[in-house]
Amino acid sequence: MNWDKAMGLPSKSYKCGHCGESLSSAQGYLSKGSRNGQNVTDGYIYVCHSCKKPTFFDVYEGTQTPGPVIGNPVKHIPDADVEQLFNEAKSCYSISAYTSSVMCCRKLLMNISVAEGAKAGKGFADYVNYLNDNNYIPPNGKKWVDSIRKLGNEANHKIEFRTKEEAERILVFTEMLLRFIYEMSGIMMETESPETPTETE
Numbered sequence: 001m002n003w004d005k006a007m008g009l010p011s012k013s014y015k016c017g018h019c020g021e022s023l024s025s026a027q028g029y030l031s032k033g034s035r036n037g038q039n040v041t042d043g044y045i046y047v048c049h050s051c052k053k054p055t056f057f058d059v060y061e062g063t064q065t066p067g068p069v070i071g072n073p074v075k076h077i078p079d080a081d082v083e084q085l086f087n088e089a090k091s092c093y094s095i096s097a098y099t100s101s102v103m104c105c106r107k108l109l110m111n112i113s114v115a116e117g118a119k120a121g122k123g124f125a126d127y128v129n130y131l132n133d134n135n136y137i138p139p140n141g142k143k144w145v146d147s148i149r150k151l152g153n154e155a156n157h158k159i160e161f162r163t164k165e166e167a168e169r170i171l172v173f174t175e176m177l178l179r180f181i182y183e184m185s186g187i188m189m190e191t192e193s194p195e196t197p198t199e200t201e
């Protein structure tokens, strides 16, 4: 991507919501507006020099769109659908779509549980219990289990909007689980020598 007529701007440090890079950019565009009869700069678009994608900053609302990517990438996820849904959960969070983010994570946790041997067609809390009972949750993660279980309470089919804090909690939990189940075992396989020499006598 090559942005035409991008101008020099005051340098700004931010975490790019597209690629996750922390950077300082001084290239982009600005918006001139008026406020209380004064001409002011009310918005900036900065272009990330890593991925070349634009991020909008609203000066008066103090917001960044898309917001910074939450968490870190997880390696060795064997299932492309799981990886895509995890990225979607993070994308929802970055545009403040917290309820959607929580729904993606719930779906992910169910999916992971079934892939790891849980029976399909159960309730969300059953899957969290399954992961807990089968030692997929490391000891320091167990205190999370109750609070994550509560995010699955949909018994009355009411629409319940989720908060930023709730979305963040279930995302951090999901990332921890993906790292524990897939990334750690993937790294283990990488470090094991593919050809173990056999000793001959």
Ligand SMILES: [Zn+2]
Binding pocket: 016, 017, 018, 019, 020, 021, 048, 049, 050, 051, 052, 053
């Ligand atoms: Zn970027």
